[in-house]
Amino acid sequence: MSGPRPVRAPRGIEPSALGWQQEAALRMLQNNLDPEVAEHPDKLVVYGGTGKAARDWRSFDAMVRTLRTLKQDETMLVQSGRPVGVMQTHEWAPRVLIANSNLVGDWANWEEFRRLEALGLTMYGQMTAGSWIYIGTQGILQGTYETFAAVAAKKFGGTLAGTITLTAGLGGMGGAQPLAVTMNDGVVICVDCDPRAIDRRIEHRYLDVKADSLDHALQLATEARDRRKPLSIGVLGNAAELVPQLLAMGAPIDIVTDQTSAHDPLAYLPTGIAFEDMADAAAKDPAGFTTRARESMARHVEAMVGFQDAGAEVFDYGNSIRGEAQLAGYDRAFAFPGFVPAYIRPLFCEGKGPFRWAALSGDPADIAKTDKAILDLFPENESLARWIKMAGERVHFQGLPARICWLGYGERDKAGERFNDMVASGELAAPIVIGRDHLDCGSVASPYRETEAMLDGSDAIADWPLLNAMVNVASGASWVSLHHGGGVGMGRSIHAGQVTVADGTPLAGEKIRRVLTNDPGMGVIRHVDAGYDIAESVAAERDVRVPMREG
Ligand code: NAD
DSSP, rough: OOOOOOOOOOOSSSSSSSSSHHHHHHHHHHHHHHHTSSGGGGGGGEEEETTEESSSHHHHHHHHHHHOOTTTOOOOOOOOTTTEEEEEEEETSOOOEEESSSOOOOGOOOHHHHHEEEEEESOOOOOTTTTTOOSHHHHHHHHHHHHOOOOOOOSSTTTOOOEEEEEEESSSTGGGGHHHHHTTOOEEEEEESSSHHHHHHHHHTTEEEEOSSSHHHHHHHHHHHHHTOOEEEEEESSSHHHHHHHTTTTTSSSSOOOSSTTTSSGOOOOOTSSSGGGGHHHHHHHHHHHHHHHHHHHHHHHHHHHHTTTTTTOOOOOOOOOHHHHHHTTTTTSEEESSSIIIIIIHHHOOEEEEEEEHHHEHHHHHHHHHHHHHOOOOOOOOHHHHHHHHHHHHHOSSSOOOEEEEEEETTTHHHHHHHHHHHHSSSSSSSEEESSSSSSEEEEEETTTTOTTTTOOOOOHHHHHHHHHHHHHHSSSSSEEEETTTTTTSEEEEEEEEEEEEEEHHHHHHHHHHHHHHHHHHHHHHHHOHHHHHHHHHHHHOOGGGGGGG
């Protein structure tokens, strides 16, 4: 009988699979479930509410077994966390093809998904959980750092010093918020209803202190703000209660956002239910729990809008809380914007997005060497240099050592080829896995997040992520995934991912050059098509071919 047990990816230079492409998939699947990395490894849950790496333990064992014997011209097919076939392909083909949580349009809702999940027919893949390229909270840290830097630039003269941010959710992704704010020199109050989430972020040095009460949190925050000293403060409680309370107290909050697991109403704690009873209550009466969670979210969002009315900078951080509050009947839910149209879209137009890599050797020295390579490759990029330096000093690795930074079209391929050369020369101890979040410039259709308020109104057009997955397969990625739901929930997004392995061979170099050019190229063409000027100039300057602009 296979069941929960501690999982840890093997380290070192000896693959147990027949090649490094397969070994990389094997190690990254296991790494996603490493207790240092995953939020609830016993349940195979990596992050984001119920985002899983495998459907069940039997499927996990079957994938591990299959990856160990998979040949260089074979491809394993994964249907929502379960291996369903091995097919003969060819060496340029991905070793693994993954489809997670996809349902036909009219059926794509939580109710139907849960019914199928209960029958053991599907699982929730989130973005990088079911596609095996989650690297712990660091993965989101850099994007969150960039977002708060953009908030600082837009509203506070380029720094968050002297400001107080209020947010909630210190889980796998949300746990990056306190460090991202303090890296921008600000003060932040973070509410979470799970004491373990607060303790864990303190242990990992993402969060500085825990307050005893809301009053205490506010006192610590205002003192630090007055001294323009960065400080992150965790406070235990339900955001649907504490955020309205802070508004009623007239708390001097400058920025408000939220990263509770609002995309999944069964993962958001309604008021009136104790945290300890949450799992039972959700299991016993999912429909009743959903209604209560949505009502609480409506109160939470109403208070966020109240802060906006009082002059604060307020944004939705990609968890669909506005959509859920609207479902509960709150009609001003969309009074504040999502973070992508507010801060990130100009970066997407340049093909920029969350480029990440992990050292399969397990040796942190390999990441230090790749950090240096990034600094050498892009000496003119000051914010990148600042990030890489701070990350080197402050980021605690979870699982296999890894790094993330945002790179654009014409940059990712250079970095990837350099890493491959470093593996080939022996400078790095073992191959490097290069992937990204599905939250990227040309890989997602998500009208409440990445494609909210597109210039041409094309928010819900989902041909782009499908093309993205296909182009990555055609370009030689090591594994490619196509998911539904992700960070915003069932019925609200379709997105694709790719991971490509730099194993030091010339073949890997060829694949990397194509994949890491074409994948961000999708971001450029998607935004050219939607009419963004920045994307038009990037395409013109960097020779991205767009047939409708030719002739
Ligand atoms: P998670 O499930 O690991 O953590 C969620 C946290 O919220 C938990 O610690 C939980 O205790 C807390 N929580 C739930 N209800 C609460 C309430 N009422 N009051 C206070 N705390 C409450 O999830 P995660 O991986 O951190 O992701 C958080 C959300 O952000 C998800 O909806 C995810 O889809 C979304 N997300 C956004 C981005 C982005 O780029 N902005 C990226 C990934 C995920």
